[in-house]
Amino acid sequence: MLFNLQFILAPLVASLVLLTLTSYFGIHVLKREIIFIDIALAQIAVLGSVIAIYLEHTFQLHEVMIGKWNLSDTLAYIISLLFCLGAALLFTFLKNPKIKTPIEAFIGIAYAFATTAAVIILDKGAGGDVHLHDMLAGVLLWTDWPQVLRLVIVFALIGAFHYVYRKKFMQLTDSYQGNALPVKRRKLWDFLFYATFGVMIIESVRIAGILTVFAFLIIPASISALFSTQWRNRIIIGLVSGLVAVVLGLHFSLTLDLTASPLIILFLGLILLIGAIVRKIVVNIRSQHHPVK
Amino acid sequence: MMKETLLFLATPITASIILAGMLGYFGTHILTRRIIFIDIAVAQIAALGTMIGLLFGFAEEAMEVQILSYLFTLIIIGGFAFLKSNALPIPAEAVIGIIYCLGLAGALLLAERIPGGSNYITKTITGNILWVTWDKVIKLGVLFAAIGLIHFMLGRKFHDLSDKANQTGSGMTLNERFLNLLFYITFGVVVVKAVLIGGIFLVFTLLIAPAVAAAMFVKSWNGRMLWSWIIGLVGTVAGILISYWLNISNGPAIVCLLGLLVFVMAFVKLARPAKN
Amino acid sequence: MNNTLSRITFVLLLVFISGSFLVSGQNRHQHKHQYRHGASNDQLLTVVCSFSDYASIAERIAGNHASVQYIAHGEQDPHFVPPKPSYAMMLREADLWITTGMDLESWSTTLLDKARNKQIMDGAIGFVSVSDGVNVLQKVEKADRTEGDVHLMGNPHINTGPLNWKVMATNIATGLMKVDPTNASDYQTNLDAFNDQVDRTLFGDELVDMFGGEMLSRLQENKALFTFLDKEYQGEKLTGKLGGWLKQTESWRGKKIVAYHKNWVYFIEAFGLEIVGYIEPKPGIPPSAKHVQKMIGVIKDQDIKLMLVASYFEKNSARMIEEKTGVKAVFLPLFVGGISEVTDNFQLVDYWIDQIDSNIQ
Numbered sequence: 020m021l022f023n024l025q026f027i028l029a030p031l032v033a034s035l036v037l038l039t040l041t042s043y044f045g046i047h048v049l050k051r052e053i054i055f056i057d058i059a060l061a062q063i064a065v066l067g068s069v070i071a072i073y074l075e076h077t078f079q080l081h082e083v084m085i086g087k088w089n090l091s092d093t094l095a096y097i098i099s100l101l102f103c104l105g106a107a108l109l110f111t112f113l114k115n116p117k118i119k120t121p122i123e124a125f126i127g128i129a130y131a132f133a134t135t136a137a138v139i140i141l142d143k144g145a146g147g148d149v150h151l152h153d154m155l156a157g158v159l160l161w162t163d164w165p166q167v168l169r170l171v172i173v174f175a176l177i178g179a180f181h182y183v184y185r186k187k188f189m190q191l192t193d194s195y196q197g198n199a200l201p202v203k204r205r206k207l208w209d210f211l212f213y214a215t216f217g218v219m220i221i222e223s224v225r226i227a228g229i230l231t232v233f234a235f236l237i238i239p240a241s242i243s244a245l246f247s248t249q250w251r252n253r254i255i256i257g258l259v260s261g262l263v264a265v266v267l268g269l270h271f272s273l274t275l276d277l278t279a280s281p282l283i284i285l286f287l288g289l290i291l292l293i294g295a296i297v298r299k300i301v302v303n304i305r306s307q308h309h310p311v312k
Numbered sequence: 313m314m315k316e317t318l319l320f321l322a323t324p325i326t327a328s329i330i331l332a333g334m335l336g337y338f339g340t341h342i343l344t345r346r347i348i349f350i351d352i353a354v355a356q357i358a359a360l361g362t363m364i365g366l367l368f369g370f371a372e373e374a375m376e377v378q379i380l381s382y383l384f385t386l387i388i389i390g391g392f393a394f395l396k397s398n399a400l401p402i403p404a405e406a407v408i409g410i411i412y413c414l415g416l417a418g419a420l421l422l423a424e425r426i427p428g429g430s431n432y433i434t435k436t437i438t439g440n441i442l443w444v445t446w447d448k449v450i451k452l453g454v455l456f457a458a459i460g461l462i463h464f465m466l467g468r469k470f471h472d473l474s475d476k477a478n479q480t481g482s483g484m485t486l487n488e489r490f491l492n493l494l495f496y497i498t499f500g501v502v503v504v505k506a507v508l509i510g511g512i513f514l515v516f517t518l519l520i521a522p523a524v525a526a527a528m529f530v531k532s533w534n535g536r537m538l539w540s541w542i543i544g545l546v547g548t549v550a551g552i553l554i555s556y557w558l559n560i561s562n563g564p565a566i567v568c569l570l571g572l573l574v575f576v577m578a579f580v581k582l583a584r585p586a587k588n
Numbered sequence: 589m590n591n592t593l594s595r596i597t598f599v600l601l602l603v604f605i606s607g608s609f610l611v612s613g614q615n616r617h618q619h620k621h622q623y624r625h626g627a628s629n630d631q632l633l634t635v636v637c638s639f640s641d642y643a644s645i646a647e648r649i650a651g652n653h654a655s656v657q658y659i660a661h662g663e664q665d666p667h668f669v670p671p672k673p674s675y676a677m678m679l680r681e682a683d684l685w686i687t688t689g690m691d692l693e694s695w696s697t698t699l700l701d702k703a704r705n706k707q708i709m710d711g712a713i714g715f716v717s718v719s720d721g722v723n724v725l726q727k728v729e730k731a732d733r734t735e736g737d738v739h740l741m742g743n744p745h746i747n748t749g750p751l752n753w754k755v756m757a758t759n760i761a762t763g764l765m766k767v768d769p770t771n772a773s774d775y776q777t778n779l780d781a782f783n784d785q786v787d788r789t790l791f792g793d794e795l796v797d798m799f800g801g802e803m804l805s806r807l808q809e810n811k812a813l814f815t816f817l818d819k820e821y822q823g824e825k826l827t828g829k830l831g832g833w834l835k836q837t838e839s840w841r842g843k844k845i846v847a848y849h850k851n852w853v854y855f856i857e858a859f860g861l862e863i864v865g866y867i868e869p870k871p872g873i874p875p876s877a878k879h880v881q882k883m884i885g886v887i888k889d890q891d892i893k894l895m896l897v898a899s900y901f902e903k904n905s906a907r908m909i910e911e912k913t914g915v916k917a918v919f920l921p922l923f924v925g926g927i928s929e930v931t932d933n934f935q936l937v938d939y940w941i942d943q944i945d946s947n948i949q
Contacts (some may be wrong), residue, residue, distance in 0.1 A: 125524075127573075285417055321877065
């Protein structure tokens, strides 16, 4: 029993750390209605790291070190980030009125492209080290403490940055919905948003996989949208729902002997469903007591 | 040498041409109706249905597996239609995203229970085109011809429906509801069948990319339909040939080729001076 | 005000439902291991193997001194075994970890890390590498990963060669004796019995009685056996005295076949077949159209009649090649337990020989 606890402790802490930022960023994502952009960006970032792995194998860079840091690791990071930002820029360009096609089509195509391109490159030679399954579901259950530490540090930095400038970011997002005045130097703040968003995605996907990060971003935020409109409350609800899903998911991954992430995602979906039903019932009750005149 | 290669590739090329033709047609409708992401979600759910069939021990081509696949697809399409009518403070796109997400999560879990399952996930992504046999191609051709016939006869009506679907606030007559349902059912069947052979992303790309490329430069409905066929066909055949020369899988090669084409055309459009 | 109501209801529901989930979850019986001997006696050693073949041998050697488990299913691809929590738990309690010792079980690294069991790490007394001392084939001259030759130390599918079993069994016995010296004599007895059985099943009783298994094995490994048997003894050639598997497969010697992947090298070495090409040489990487086309050409040109396919591979690709060339694809389980009738290594090879025999025309 004790070993069980020890087993899931690192994954549990890692998930919690992930949830703190994703519950927050998720609200931005839902408000800006960039839902599929976020899975496209995550996949594109992964494509970047897959390309880095391929380059590493072709040029045999894994032994090269700069000071104490492994070159290939840094390379993978830089390429992923560049890809991510590049894609964000690309999508901004494509919102041009000259192009009548809805932007969703481009996002979908980019997502399909990134996924299949990654598979092609993996087939070409990185296949031994990285598997598609890990790309999607991640290796949450096998996280170790050094990874958790690294996650905490990066997230603390991003979190601090977003806390200090929270009003700016919230106003920026709300301005897209027409709920707030446009922000000065909009392009700069948009860029900062996507840059921090990208780093968060890259860090998270390493541990949890693309699908899990996607789920952590949109499902807790959707759950919280059912019950509140204020940022602070929404973050808390998202965090709590996420925590419940993670605990259940980890527990069952041990008892049923399955990968953790998909279970956690399914539980999140279940909680969303429960939330929707609860809300429907409460709304119905309310409209019975206060009939609309 | 070239002739031998073409002969060898004849089966996959024929299969892809059939897919491109049918999907290109539906793609123009899909783009007009602006229901883009739901296709990825539907394709994923169709794959999930197949996996559940495999979990129960049926062979891949078994009738039961296909029925399960159709069942799931229909449930999702129905569920989405239902959700659209009941307003929730969650944007529709998020709901589709969540459906896709849950579908893929379910598939990943099932993959662990089915022997050889983790391979299956890759297959749903890359598809199976190289290994398709003539008898599968013929069956596919016959089915799609039948659906094609339905759409040929009712083409005008479906066209009107799709144009109308975009305008909010317009109610539908009973006749129109029936036609709409027929449209979605035939669409569902096509997606399920196509995903089994080509994989989720190939199906999605063949639906959207040629239609988008055509829509950027052509205005008329018939023009767009024609051009999306041409682009789809050329892209597919070119993709398979490229996949042969570069030693990569067919499905992903076609996806990447068509995807690149779309982005290149988009930039060409951007670079042109705006029409007044 | 009413938002609060719905929020509270929601949270209460969550707590209630997750509580009931957790409680009911406890009642589920624990993850199934693949137990061979299930007795829960504290005196028993806990032996964990990567593959069922090693477990089968370990059972024979350890007798009733150990409870033997294995991780990869008999019908699973040995290169890619997705890590499950129960595997890490198994390893945590293991006294002995039996693995190939070449780079086949790269999936076990994550499991071993998580299990944190010092006794079974590489170099510790609980670590058994069954390939030590095996005559490894297909070693790679230069280490070039981009060529895709992932198995740098040579072909790791050593379980397909009966002669290798004797070396594997010896390594397992050594491991057992290290962690459990008190029963060393039992292990030695079982080892000798096992090796003897291998010899007799392979060469037949007569030859083993005359020359002894060790000499015959050495001849076989140096590919000198049949030259030796050509000699006359008491008026007739020694080949007449051949028995066992080698007799059964005498008509195969020199025939050419094709294999889906490099699983079968040791088997064909032992029984005289020749493999002219592979469909999917790199594990996990689907073959390119060009390569498939080339292989189809080879099969047609050399009139190959048989293709060996491990049963964990997809049937689609093999069927397509059958359709295009007329070759017969024979699907064989690679490990013990891959199909339910095969419960030990001897039955496995019996099954292979039967299947190939019926199709080698």
